[in-house]
Amino acid sequence: MRSCALRWGRGRLPLPVMLLLIPPFLLALQLLVVGPRLPRATGAGVEPEVAFSVISIEPDRNSRQRGSPSRGPGLKEEEKEDEEVEDGERRELARAYEDENEMHSRQMEPRTLEVQPWAADEPSFTAGLNRIITYITRPQLNCSRVLSPGQSQASPPPAESPPWMLCAEDWLLPAADRPCVAYSFSMDGSDADFLKTVTGLGCEVHCFDPSTTSASGGHRGNSLASNHGDGGVVRQHKMWMEWRAARKHKQKTRGKLGSVSQTLADIMASLGHRTVHFLYADLLSGEWRVFQNWIESGTVQRFHHLVAQVHLQWAGFEVGGTNEEVLHYWFSVLQGLQASGLKLVHSSAGEGHSVLKQTVANGHSSYILSWVNTRR
Template identity: 45%
Template structure:
């Protein structure tokens, strides 16, 4: 693994090109929420693997511009997004601007202790990667992207635990599925949810003019981690990003059985908000793509602090009863611009809420 002292003088890190395009399109995001109770006879059958825990604390940098303890130079892990108003999201204000105006400080999850009892980028990455690539639960019956393929190959992307489910679901037993993805990267997930008999909702702000095909209900809105703006409508008729809890409430869902979320680096603040506002309790299973090339939206700190924050957020999933069912590697081999052995830039993680069946 590359030594921490070899960074040298560096220019400000930039997000990947796809994320830059996403920033130009959205910049701001908002989160949804809601659920529908499932049948009492739908139970999970699985074996849970134990994982150690730990806690700690650290003070975040308010501006996002920090002095990198490893290189001695300033790093900016938050992308400069320019104008606060974005076409298609009229009236949106960046959270940093809103926080400054209000004079408030954002609540954050409690950070885990340093992996090596002191700051170390290598130790933080090794702990984090180990956690997101080690399955924590066994399931005897899984739902994978394509049944026509070899099961192992088909499960390379994601897997859902459907032990105890009678598929396809029908009528009052119907499961509820949400998919948040841009560029139609979620078509396989949506297809499988339809085959399972779920009520399927697809969220993509880039598909504004496309009608909902048959049973798929498409929405132009997107996820955010912030509360509603003054005067914001309660429905989903525009592109205004919303919290997950607000989306679920608008759709009349007390819970969502299956969520697929590829949030283009907004996942860390969105997950954090689900921890803080209790939305995690309303989710049964979560397929989450994490992006490690850059810190993500509104995540500041040096490289060690960023990875520590990621790990602390993921650990909160475990504390809430979620267990990792499956982990698959995506493209790229850098973490915060560091080329590291045995690591990838993206991972798709399949989580099961072991407390989520009612």
């Protein structure tokens, strides 16, 4: 003890002893500083809770238009903002994104086909038929200027009712300085006057016919290719319109489709078209399911004018049920088109008086209906 006291008194320790004392001193200092910040154990065998926060780089959902389509699987958000973009450029890009998103939402807003009430207290063939005939023979929009079959110059409605007509009010026609697009689906050459009208307007025209020959003339080809900038020339495609989405393993390469069927939305995507200004469709009793597909997918909001033939002599492809149920379904489809923005501007009756294989006095076997989209 006396020896130790003498050494402390001298104020110096041997070097080995100092080296041994430094690590315990540093450990004690670290515990004094960091110890209070360490998480406390909540109990034996329980791991301490970890708190964290997530910083989202996705644009504020509240700033988007309600009802805008969400991103589908396989589409990823940008992982980070480009730090070199100036604030003004960022705001401009954001506005462009929102404008395009709003336009796409307006054009492609899907809706469920709403089943309408029965025409009478109980299912009735007579009541259901009368309701449909009344609906498809009463135009909902009067046009002071029209485009008649085969004519590309607007004029007042002719005294004699034509098979179909296009409403030529200025606010319903594409701007003169912008290209227009026209589609025609027909296998019997009944679209000749329609093609003459839209080619006279200088539209980019596409004719779809799965048969080997066509009476429409123009360029032929099995592949989907646009003729943008070649207005007035009809490009033919050996294919037809489908109402069911193609299965993934049956899908062809975009732009190289042969004699196949696709939905209107897929055809437009393959051709690079967001809008079809004029659409002619004689789908040979497949129109009811196609109309339903347009309503439920929102495709109906992507064309401006529609001339379509509806067939009433039988239920149509993949439409079943009693006669009363079929009439009920047809009327629900027509109401769905109206709810999507289509207004009837003209109606023309075809030949025959057979409806669902029954002879009727107040109806015809087919009608050519002309609609205009008032929500474009």
